[in-house]
Amino acid sequence: MDIFIDQFFNIEIMRKSLPLLLTGLWMTLQLCSAVILLGLIGGLFVALGNMSERRWLRFISIAYTDLFRALPPLVLLIFIYAGLPFAGINISPFAAVVIAFLLNNSSYYAEVYRAGLISVAKGQWEAAQSTGLSPTQTLIHVVLPQAMRNVLPDLLSNTVEVVKLTSLASVISLSELLYNAGMARSVTYNASPLVLAALFYLVLLWPLVRLVSHFQRRLAA
Amino acid sequence: MANRPMLEIVSLEKRFGPNTILKKIDLKVAEGELVFVIGPSGSGKSTMLRCCNRLEEPTSGDIIVDGRNIMAGTRRDLDRMRLQIGMVFQGFHLYPHMTVLKNVTLAQRKALKRTKAEADARAIDMLEQVGMAHKADAYPGELSGGQQQRVAIARSLALDPKVMLFDEPTSALDPELVGSVLKVMKDLKSKGMTMVVVSHEMGFARETADRVVFMDGGVVVEQGTPDEIFGAPKAERTRAFLSRVSG
Ligand SMILES: Nc1ncnc2c1ncn2[C@@H]1O[C@H](COP(=O)(O)OP(=O)(O)OP(=O)(O)O)[C@@H](O)[C@H]1O
Numbered sequence A: 001m002d003i004f005i006d007q008f009f010n011i012e013i014m015r016k017s018l019p020l021l022l023t024g025l026w027m028t029l030q031l032c033s034a035v036i037l038l039g040l041i042g043g044l045f046v047a048l049g050n051m052s053e054r055r056w057l058r059f060i061s062i063a064y065t066d067l068f069r070a071l072p073p074l075v076l077l078i079f080i081y082a083g084l085p086f087a088g089i090n091i092s093p094f095a096a097v098v099i100a101f102l103l104n105n106s107s108y109y110a111e112v113y114r115a116g117l118i119s120v121a122k123g124q125w126e127a128a129q130s131t132g133l134s135p136t137q138t139l140i141h142v143v144l145p146q147a148m149r150n151v152l153p154d155l156l157s158n159t160v161e162v163v164k165l166t167s168l169a170s171v172i173s174l175s176e177l178l179y180n181a182g183m184a185r186s187v188t189y190n191a192s193p194l195v196l197a198a199l200f201y202l203v204l205l206w207p208l209v210r211l212v213s214h215f216q217r218r219l220a221a
Numbered sequence B: 001m002a003n004r005p006m007l008e009i010v011s012l013e014k015r016f017g018p019n020t021i022l023k024k025i026d027l028k029v030a031e032g033e034l035v036f037v038i039g040p041s042g043s044g045k046s047t048m049l050r051c052c053n054r055l056e057e058p059t060s061g062d063i064i065v066d067g068r069n070i071m072a073g074t075r076r077d078l079d080r081m082r083l084q085i086g087m088v089f090q091g092f093h094l095y096p097h098m099t100v101l102k103n104v105t106l107a108q109r110k111a112l113k114r115t116k117a118e119a120d121a122r123a124i125d126m127l128e129q130v131g132m133a134h135k136a137d138a139y140p141g142e143l144s145g146g147q148q149q150r151v152a153i154a155r156s157l158a159l160d161p162k163v164m165l166f167d168e169p170t171s172a173l174d175p176e177l178v179g180s181v182l183k184v185m186k187d188l189k190s191k192g193m194t195m196v197v198v199s200h201e202m203g204f205a206r207e208t209a210d211r212v213v214f215m216d217g218g219v220v221v222e223q224g225t226p227d228e229i230f231g232a233p234k235a236e237r238t239r240a241f242l243s244r245v246s247g
């Protein structure tokens, strides 16, 4: 039992590795912010393309969402980080992670937005436009707020996935939370830093998954 | 009515694929006139109204509102011209995520660029006119159908339209709520609003309409005063329709 505690819950080692883990956490938060924010914006445009009356726009956006949902994000990441240099394109690890996960994530957000947009009755568009609102004004003030409310649980779940996804960045040695925890583990020959990192993820995501359940129940009611 | 025409539908044609739904319709509505449109299901009544503000794009023809052709001009012009054409739908279509007051101020703020104070004052005026000012802070989901429809009317009126189009405004209402909406429409008529009303409320038409138009198969079959159309319809199709709806 002592060995178990010593190997996994060694307070002393956790304390020593804390600064490193906090640096990693900071990086993880930066990655998440970039991917989530850009993903939410990019996803909306992809979704609008998907619902456009222009056939070529629809085609591009469907191809985009299909491609980047089908490609494993890790494959995408390694390709962008390690593959593109063969074409003379060198990218920082941070940029590589953001681009790879943005491509993946914006396609998922786009599908969520699309479900939300088609859940808003056509009459809402017609009523708004009959009062002289432009299509953009109608979208912003009338349709989007309702669409987002209808798919809030899915938007949130997707956001939870992004946070988890960023731990994959450790494979290209980007010093985010998991990577730094691994470093601390190999230096101390002790698993406690990994346990601490897991706790960080838990603290970060547990409220979010709770919120998802809460909204799901409220929407079902 | 010898007034100038406020709404002119000129040679309006609408096709959906191979089907011609409106066949060269011509209709003039004078300022302050209430034209009541009847006809069997599928005769093109809704399509005609929806073409009047280009919610449905006419295949050919012109729609002239107070002398200006809404078929000419850019998308921007269209948005501006839609401000002059109020539309009331069978399903109300209030914005469920906004209070009644915000429903009535949104287009005033965003399309007419009125200040918040102006828009609020105007909204309260209009809500008073339809008897809904006491519900300004409620959400549409908290209102009865009749109340929602009156708010929807206020939402259109707040933009000072030149014409109001009603597409079966009371068809989705419980019978006991129909009267409150018809009363608002009657008030509106007495204030001089130009109105085109598609409806099955024949009693309302007899009392309030200046002219009744009977449509069938995408054409105007017959038109005249309520007495002429309800009392002595000339066309066989009109007679058949009226005897069917009066049961
Ligand atoms: N978007 C559309 N695409 C194809 N056909 C349509 C469309 N909208 C209407 N139609 C057809 O046009 C015809 C006229 O429809 P419309 O809704 O104008 O009739 P209406 O007179 O309003 O009937 P109702 O009394 O049932 O409301 C119908 O046959 C309908 O099927």
Ligand SMILES: [Mg+2]
Residues within 6 Å of the ligand: B045, B046, B047, B167
């Ligand atoms: Mg109809």
